[in-house]
Amino acid sequence: MTRIWKESGFAEQDNWIIETDEVKAGEGQKPLLPLDAFLSAVAETNEVGLGVLIKPADDVTKLAAHLDRVELIAVQFPAFNDGRGFSHASLLRERLNYQGELRAVGDVLIDQVPLMLRTGFNSFAVTNAVAIKRLEEGRLPGIANHYQPTARPAAEVEGYSWRRRTVAG
Template sequence: MTKIWKETGFVSDDPWIIENEETKAGSNEKAILGLEAFLAKVAETDDFGLGVVVAPADDVTKLEPHLDRIALVAVAFPAFNDGRAFSHASLLRARLGFAGEVRAVGDVLIDQIPLMLRCGIDSFAVTNGTALKRLTEGRLPGIANHYQPTARPSADARSYSWRRVS
């Protein structure tokens, strides 16, 4: 079972559905399209408030001309050891200036959530049992020291090495 979590807690009425051949968004749901399907849709319509999922091998910069039309970008973590979605989130926030929702989908583990938050990810589609339990209990692990600035600055500027502040 997938639950959507944000720093404010679990979301009970999230309308977003990742569309594929087997799953389509219903009447009260919003579709999250794959990159190619998204690009085809924006070429033929003027719709706003769209959702797109970016796979690890996708070029996230293809979204740049359409960022004003996107409400949610889902970055895919197909395996815990595939970190390309961290780069996608950082690029979206820091270089492309995307201000909408960035969601982690796939293999979202509790230990990686603080790092995902620092990269600009602000919602999480969580299926991992341990992660669900710890988030329910409010037990999010912390990161005491940071070695580089990121899309989301630290509350404590002294936690950065070399006195770099983002």
């Protein structure tokens, strides 16, 4: 079972569906289209409020001209050790200035959520039972000090210009 979590808690309902050859969005649902299908769709319509699924090998800069039409970008994490989704989030938030919902989907583990938040993710499709339980309990792990700036603001720590402290969101 997949549950959608944001810092405000678990969503009661989510209408976004990752479309595949076997699964299509039904009435009242919105499709998350793979990048190539999304680019084809935006070339044929002026529709706004669209959703796109970014896979690890995708080039997110192809979205730059269409970000004003995108409501949700889902970034796929196929395995816990594939960190390309973090780079996608940083590019979308910091270089492309994407302001909409950025969702981590796939292998979302509790230990990665704080780092995902720092790089700009603001929603998570969670299937891992341990992660769901810890998020329900409000037990989000974290590292107080960081060495690099990210999409989420951080305060500098006295004495070290290169060290930063997590700012509560």
